[in-house]
Amino acid sequence: MSISVGVVGAGYVGLTLAACLAELGHQVMCVDSDGSKIDQLNQGNSTIVEKGLPELIRSSLESGRLHFVLGSAATVVDTEIIFLCLPTPMSETGAADTHLVVEAIRELAPVVAAGTIIVNKSTVPIGFKDVAVAMIGRSDVHLVSNPEFLREGTSVSDFLNPDRIVVGADSAEVAQRFLRLYETIDAPVVITDPVSAETIKYGANAMLAARLSFINSLAHLCEVVDADIDDVLRGIGFDHRIGSELMSPGPGWGGSCFPKDTAALLQTSRQAGFDFPLLAQVIDSNHAQIDHMVNRIEHAAGAPASGATIAALGLTFKAGTDDLRGSPSLEVLDRLIARGASVRAYDPTHPTLGANRMIIGADPYEICVDADVLVVLTEWPEFSSLDFRRIHGLMSSPNIVDTRNILEPIALRDIGFTYVGTGRN
């Protein structure tokens, strides 16, 4: 069954959604206020690095099932189901700034046809649905909360093979009508009320952030008791209640979602009268991990960092994406720059970078010339197969700090490097 769908916002979520729904056979109109983005998409070029996305965009444009249009929410007024995939960045208070979603609902409410389903995919504060329903002010227009759980880097496969589909709706009839969109997807479906759906989204991200903070703290403990975090996590991960996914230490968690969603959940919770001290600790512990990494790198560079040359591998917040938003790599490097270090960085998805605070190298070897320390900040797989003998010859001091534990310490020490991992002995 082909359904006419509007998607407002062609970013990470909206673009993946639009291309995947078109792939499932629906007729999709995707609107964005950024003209250059729309031009690029209409030429069949993806605006983000995501595996499989360029192919889906091109095939859906060719089949005529996908259209990209410049405009605002009302541009997709004639579609049956309208998804809002607009940014909800962190405001100064820590709360999610919903003004773009509010504007879109205000624009759509008076003009959509009776029976239209407006679906919120943006991550909005718990209870936002009541605000939205009041703004719509029409009993013949329905609001559904359908939070998105895709992981950047694997967004297409996550969308087409999701762990679950969550639908928050006020009536079973609306939920079922909405779910026709996903009828060819084989996944568990959680149908609930909109407030619970909003809470599921925040709860999931907060729990994942908590897991990462715990792993990073455990890695820190390994450093002080001389245990090996890789073995420790392997031993823990075989417990099926815990599992082995998302089990690597790193420089701290980041990205476009975890920092803002944990802050927003904490803010909502406090406003509702529950302090949620554990969540506050999860956030604080992440700041402490970033501090710890900065200190370790400075130490490896022969502290203080002032005057040291640091070569950095990886700028994105994780591998497989070109997204720099909330990247712990950038935070670590900016702090080192603030301490007087000069930084040269390489990332496969960023041959250039707007800001001139650091030099961006064309290849991973160029940045190593005369460097005092080489730091791995993003887990791009290609970094583990670099020619480290060549790198050893290029650096002024052969120091490596591998915040992601993707390199082979024994092989590197054999070459002559001083190697420091995270929680590794």
Ligand SMILES: NC(=O)c1ccc[n+]([C@@H]2O[C@H](COP(=O)([O-])OP(=O)(O)OC[C@H]3O[C@@H](n4cnc5c(N)ncnc54)[C@H](O)[C@@H]3O)[C@@H](O)[C@H]2O)c1
């Ligand atoms: N990125 C993720 O991995 C992810 C995962 C799950 C949920 N989310 C949530 O989904 C929402 C969107 O996130 P994103 O990462 O896709 O954001 P994004 O910034 O990548 O994309 C938003 C898009 O909306 C467009 N836009 C802004 N204002 C507009 C307007 N008035 N009319 C039309 N288009 C407009 C922007 O040009 C941009 O292309 C956020 O609430 C986010 O928290 C994101």
